[in-house]
Amino acid sequence: MTSPVGTTASSSRARAWLTLLLAGCFEIGYALCVGGSRGFTVLSWSLVAVVFFLLTLFALSMSLRTIDVGIGYAVWAGIGAVGAALLGPLFFDEPLTAAKAFWLAVIIAGVVWLKLADSPKRAGTTQ
Template structure:
């Protein structure tokens, strides 16, 4: 019985780590999107190199997270984080606008990402 609890605990810890790595992958994805925007079609070397670094980091972190998280859920969360982060930070770093309608739809994406995370909780067979 004690061994089962240890196994359950280690599975929960692995899941939590995977979700943290997925959040990190999402942050790298935002960095990649903003870097690509700053590179202006890869015509600025520094921004292009930063973009390439973020691209490699986001793919690596995503692949690590997807060892534990289902690919459909993990990819959707990763893409949602990237999309929302780039949309919110685009106006901060570039001459972009964010309308109230866009904010509402970004909130819908955020709600979807949260619900996907909540749906990943293990169900009890008892």
């Protein structure tokens, strides 16, 4: 028994968004490793940064097969920026001020709105 076309399309979109989320996590890892590499002068951090870089580009490119480039890239960059900003204080003793936290919340809200904007249009609506 085959699944309806709508179900296949929605599961494909869901996989693309999960892959984009994974790409964002890899981007966080890349950003943190670049920070730890101190300008690519620490070999171990540098090698891990290269691995995360390749993983994030691969996962991003896979997700962009389904998700529009503008939305996918903005979400990916937002995940990476917010994740690195939130984890930077844990790994590198960077300050996280109330002002930074506020603007990170604005980025998160923007990412959520972009995801909602990419939701499939309802049948019967005009463009």
